[in-house]
Amino acid sequence: MVALPDSPAQFTVPRSAAMADVAALAGVSSQTVSRVANGASNVKESTRRKVIDAMRQVGYRPNGAARALKRGSFQSVGVITFTLGSYGNVRTIDALSRRLAEHGYSVTLIQLAERSLGSISGAYNRLADEAVDAVAVLFEARLIDRVEADFPPGLPVVVIDSTSETSRFSTVDTDQAQGARIATEYLIGLGHREIWHLAGPEGSFSAGLREYSWGLTMTEHGLRPGQVLRGDWSALSGYDAGQVIARNPRVSAVFAANDSMAFGLLRAFHEKGIRVPEDISVIGFDDMPDASCAWPPLSTVAQDFEKVGDIFMELLDHQINQRDEEIEHRRVPTELVIRESTGPASIERLALL
C-alpha cells in the first residue's frame, strides 16, 4: 500500500550542525537558538548576535523535517499535473507558485506519468509519500474521478481545470464555456454561417467544454454547427486539420480550441493560397504571447491566469484555515482579443451555402 519503489541509494547531506551545536558554541540553550532562528521577539540583542555568529560559524541550517514534525505542517503544497507541455498548465502553475510563495508555502511539483493513470495506487503512493499540507490538482476532471477516492482524508484539495460542478472538491477554472461562446458569437456577428471547430483531444475536459459551448452557441443562434475536427493541441495537428478544411470551400470561419492549433491552420491556409481573413476567419484560444505575431496576428480568447491564481489561493485558504467544508466552484471569465485573423464573412463563401 505504501511501499516505496525500490528506493534509490540513500544518502545524507552531512548534517553539519544542529541547534545543539550552535547552542554549545554560543553558550546558550538550544531553545534560544530556536528563538533566534524563528525571529522571536524576546531575545536580547547581544545574545541574538552571539547566536547568529555561531550559526554562521558552524554553517547551521534548520532541519525542515524536524520542524515540520514538530509543527505538524510542511508549509508546502503539492501541485499535481501530468504535463508541463501545455501553455495553460504552465501559466497556471506559474501563477499558483507565486501565490503560494507569497503565502509562505513552497511548491512540490508532482508530475504523474501518463501511464500511472491506470493504477490508482500509483498515484496514491506518490501522494501518500509526499510531504504536503494541501494539494492542487491540475489534471482533467474525468481522471480525478478515478483517483479522488484516494486522496488522504482531511487533506485540503483544490482542483483546477475541472468542469465538474459536482466535484467533492473546490474548483477554479477559466470559464471555458463563456470563452467559447464569445468567440463563436463574435464570428456569428461577423456574418459567418459555416463555422467549424477544431477541438482539443478527446480526453480533455476543457476541450470538451469548448466544443460543447461552441455547438450550443451555434444552435442558439439558429445555425447548424459545422464539422468538428479533432487535434491534440499541437500546431502540427492544426496543420493537418487545415488540409481538410482547405478542401471545403464553404467553411468561412474556424474556431480553434487553442492558439497552437490555430497556427497550424494558418500555415495550411497559406500553403493552399486561402487568404485569412478575406476567405476564411480563424480564431484561437489562450492568447499566447506569440499569437500577436502570427501571420496574420491571431484573434483569440485570453485567459486570466493571474485571477485563477488569486481565487485558487482564496479557496485554499478557506480549506486550510476556516476548515469549513463548504465547496465552491469558481469560474474566471475570459476576454476576446481581436486581431487580424478574423473579418467579415466572404460573400463568395456565403453564396456557396
Place this chain on the structure above:
Amino acid sequence: MVALPDSPAQFTVPRSAAMADVAALAGVSSQTVSRVANGASNVKESTRRKVIDAMRQVGYRPNGAARALKRGSFQSVGVITFTLGSYGNVRTIDALSRRLAEHGYSVTLIQLAERSLGSISGAYNRLADEAVDAVAVLFEARLIDRVEADFPPGLPVVVIDSTSETSRFSTVDTDQAQGARIATEYLIGLGHREIWHLAGPEGSFSAGLREYSWGLTMTEHGLRPGQVLRGDWSALSGYDAGQVIARNPRVSAVFAANDSMAFGLLRAFHEKGIRVPEDISVIGFDDMPDASCAWPPLSTVAQDFEKVGDIFMELLDHQINQRDEEIEHRRVPTELVIRESTGPASIERLALL
C-alpha cells in the same frame, strides 16, 4: 538570518493516524507496521495482511516529516528558477522533474521573485528553509555569482543554463555557442554576407553566448558581423526589431536568439512586404513546436532538453552518492532544423553591398 516571513496562520492536517494507532489496532508493534510500510522482507504474510487492513481502517498515511527526520533525507530536490515564462526553462524543468521522479525524488519548485535578487539574504532564506537534499539552479550564471556564496555548504548543487566554466558547481547546458555557430555557418553557406543578430536581453548569459558565438563565427569566416539588435525574448520585441531591419535593404539574413523573436521578425517582414526567404532569411533558436507552423515554417536550432535532463541526473547522482568533489561542465550539442524561412542570399541584396 533564518527568520520566517510573518508566517501565515498555521494549521495542521488532522493527523489522523500514526504508526502506533495502526500497531494497536493490528495488535503488533509499531516496528512491524514500519516494516510493512517499507516493504521489508521478513514479515509473515498473515501479519502483513492484518497490518494493511489496519492501515486501511484508520486511513494511515506515513508522516513524511518524521520519516525524513529519521532518514536524514527528504528524497526531494529543489529546483530554483526565476521564471516559468520562457520555453527553454519550462522544457528543462519538465525534463528534470521527470528524471527526478524516476529516481524517487520529488521536486520542490522554488521560484525566486526577480526583485529578491538584490538581497542575497532573500534567496538564502528561502533556500535555508526548504527541505531539500540537493538543488538544481536554473538561472543565469552572472546572478549565481552573487548568490552562490550562500548555498549551504555540503549541499549538492547542479547549475543549468550556466556558461561559466569556472563555476564552483557542476553545470550542464545546451551548447549555446555551437548552436549559434551552426546557425551562422548555415547562413554563410547560403551565400549571405550581411547577417544581423537579434539578441536576447542584456542580462541573459545564454543570450550573450549566442551573440558572441555568432560574431566570432562571422569574423572567422572573414565577414564583418552585422548589427546587433536587442530584444527581450518576446515575439513583440522581435517585431520591433523587424521594423528596424526592414528599413535596411542590405540585410540579407537575421539570426534570432530564439524562435519567439523570430516570429516577430516574420510578422514585421510580412507587413513591409519583404519576402522570406526570397528577400531575407530568418533563423531562430529553440525549435518550439509552433515553429514548424510559422509562416513560412521557421528554420531554427533544436535543443535536446531530454539529454540535458539525463546529464543533470548523472551529475547529481555523482554529487550525492560518490561524494566526489569533482566538478564537471557538460555541454549538449544542438541540431540544425532547416525549414523554409531560410534560403540562398538574394542577388539584389548582395549587389547592394
Place this chain on the structure above:
DNA sequence: AGCGAAAGTGTTAGGGTAAACATAGTTGGT
C-alpha cells in the same frame, strides 16, 4: 526600598519513524 510585571533564558517533553539490538518461535541437520 520593595514589589509586581515584564523581559530574557533554560528545562522538559514529546512529535512519528526506523536503525539497532533483543527476544521468542521455528526449522533443519545430525
Place this chain on the structure above:
DNA sequence: ACCAACTATGTTTACCCTAACACTTTCGCT
C-alpha cells in the same frame, strides 16, 4: 533429542526541533 541458524516480532533509542512551562534577572512604579 539437541543445538545452530533462521525467521518473525518486540523494545529501546535517537533523529532535531519547538511548545509549554519554569525560572531568574531587570525594570518601573509607589
